[in-house]
Structures are given as structure tokens and as C-alpha cells.
Amino acid sequence: MKKLIIFGAGDLARLVSFYIEELNETKIIAYSVDDKYYTSETYLGKPLIPYSRIKRYAGTLNTPPLLVTIGYADMKARETIFKRIKNDGFTTTNFIGSKLAKTCKLGTNNIILPNVQIEPFTEIGDNNIFWNGSHVCHDASINSHNFFAANSLIGGNVIIKNGCFIAFNSTVIQNVTVEDDTLLGAGAVLTESNKKNRKYLGCPAKEVGKNTRGIKL
Template sequence: MQQLIIFGTGPLARLLHHLIETTTRDKVVAFTVDAAYKTCEQFEGKPVYAYQELEQHLATDNIKLLCAVGYSDMRARQQLFLRLKADGRRFYSYISPAAVVDSSVVLGDNSVIMANVVIEPFCVLGDNNLLWSSSTLCHDSTVGSHNFVAAGTTIGGCCRIGDLCFFGFNAVVIQQLHIADESLIGASALVLHDTALAGKYIGSPARVVSTHQDTGIRL
């Protein structure tokens, strides 16, 4: 059994708390947020501590941290993870017992793998990735860090996914493609060609409709 603290008090934090406590033997002991965002003393029946005061309340040496921040601002999600890592935090990963993750797969820190996800052999994933339910990552694909993959997405074999990408519901990427950093792939998009940096792609077949290099992905 592992003990962990969840960073965040939003819908994703609530969901992950429920999943961890109902599908694993691990235990959430508290929630934490930056002091400026602390608006309650308890969340889901657990104490909420200001991150800057965490060690005043808990001996954290043997407690891992799960960063549960959603996709509304992808760069902010990345920056928070990197700040916590620079603080020397050790991260917890949640892998649903209903997921199929081959034993050859390499997962980075702060991974969230939801129910019915399939990750085929010889895939490598970086840090802070979230794969939502019933998504599939086919064999020999590599995934960078800080990506969000919505439910039902399929990514073909031997693909290279960059950092900070977002895949909408039921998106499909065919095999052997390169999805550049900060690509936004819309719901039900069918990607048949490599993408360009910070492009938004929609449709079937997918086409680029805008870019967001200045702001990053915000939804």
C-alpha cells in the first residue's frame, strides 16, 4: 500500500481520489494546492493543506504526490509538474486495474492510465501523461510528456508524439506519424499526415485550421 497526496481540488482530483480509493489498496491522505488557491479546509472528506505549508502538517518523506491538474491550460499543467519535480517530490502514478499495459511499456512519473486503455508492447511514455478510458496506443510508439489523450482515441503503431499535445474524443492517428509538440487534435479527427508545431487539426481527414504558438493549448 502506498500513501499519496493529490495536488488539486477540481473535478479531476475528485475523480482520481475516487478511483484510487475504490480500485487500489493505496490511500489518499490529503489534498494540497498553492496557498493562493486554498478555499476550503476539507475536500472529499480529506484535509486540504497549502502546498507551501505541507511539511508543517505531514511527514512527507514516504508520501508520493499525484498532480491532478486538467487540460484547460496545458502549459500551466506542465509548469506545475516541473515546479513540483524541482522541489524534489516523488510522484505517484495511477494505472487502472482494468487497463491493459504490456510489461515492456515504459511509463514516466505522474502517469494516469484509465480503465480499458490498451498500451501495446514496446511503447515508451514520458512524464505527466493522462490517457483516458478506452484509448489505445499501438506498438512501438513513443510519447513525450504532459500530453492529454481523451476517451476513445487510437494512435497507430510506430508513432512519435511530442510534448503538450491534446487529443479529443475518438481521434485517430494512423501509423508511423510524427505529432509535433503542442498539436491539438480535435474530436473524431482522422490524422493521415505529420503535424506541425502548435497546430489545431480538425476533420476527417484532419486539416490545420489555426495555430497557438503564443498561448499554447487552452480549452
């Protein structure tokens, strides 16, 4: 059985841990958090270890991969932590709770919850979260550090760049490019390529202001 260390001790870590244990294919041996968030010796019945203590083992033989489970509430923090862990020399892995087409190209540290549909010939980068019920159509290209909420729909041949937040029941129609740091609000329908660092609401979606990543959503 494969072994895994989970970075994070919040709601997303608890949820992903539930699904990992339900699949019974990977053993979680420990959790880790940055030292300033270390308040207990255990989490969910497993050891909780300050990151400074496990950092010395990065890249060494038999060190299990890490899975970053920092949630969507602070998108910039999630990206920063993922990059730091990679730069420190750790291997990261994916959690895949849904069946993917063999033609799907997948990076690392992606969290794909159950009941996600990702169609053939898609390309997915690193550190994305796909919530239950989200759907990515054929030939889409998803870059990195994005979040796809429940029942969001990404059309065929769409390009999603980096750091985008696609909210509940929102849609990006086919052949559209979604620029960096886009926030598409709940139920919105994006019908054309957009500007980066912007918020969009409505059907069809209209720009309503700037999106400053790094603040909590």
C-alpha cells in the same frame, strides 16, 4: 498500503480519487493546492493543505509521493505545476487503472484511467493523461504533458511529442510524428506528420490555425 498526496482539488482529482479508492491499494492521506486556491480545510473528507506548508517536507524521509491531478483545461498550467513540484524535490507517482504490457516503459505522474489499451513496446514519458477508452498501438513513443481523450486512437510506431491534445474519437495513423503542442480535434484523422503549434480538424485532418498552449481549451 502505499500512501499518496494528491495535488489538485477539481474534477480530475475527484475522479482519480474515486478510482484509487475503488482499487483499494493506495491510501490518500491529504490533498494540496497552491495557496491562492486554498478555501477550505478539507476536500473529499481528507485534509486540504496549502502547498507552501507541505513544500518544506519535500524530499524528506517518509514523505509520500505526490500525484498532480490538474486537468486538461489548461495544458500549460499542468506542465508548469508538475515541473515545479519536481524541482522542489518531491517524488511523483503514476495512477495506473489499466493493465499495461510488461514491455511498456513508463515515466512518472501519468494518469491512465480504466479501459485504456496500451500495446507492447510503447514508451511513455511524464505527466500524460489517458482517458477511458483511449488506445495506443505497439511501438508508439509518447513524450510528456499530453492528453488523450476518450476513444482516441494512436497507431503503431507513432511519435507524439510534448503538450499535445488528442480529442474524442480522433486518430493518428501509423508511422506519423505529431509535433509539439498539436491540437487534434474531435473525430479528426491525422494521416501525415505535421507542424508544431497547430490545430487540425477533419478527415483527413487539415490545419485550421495556430494552437497557443496556456489558454484554456
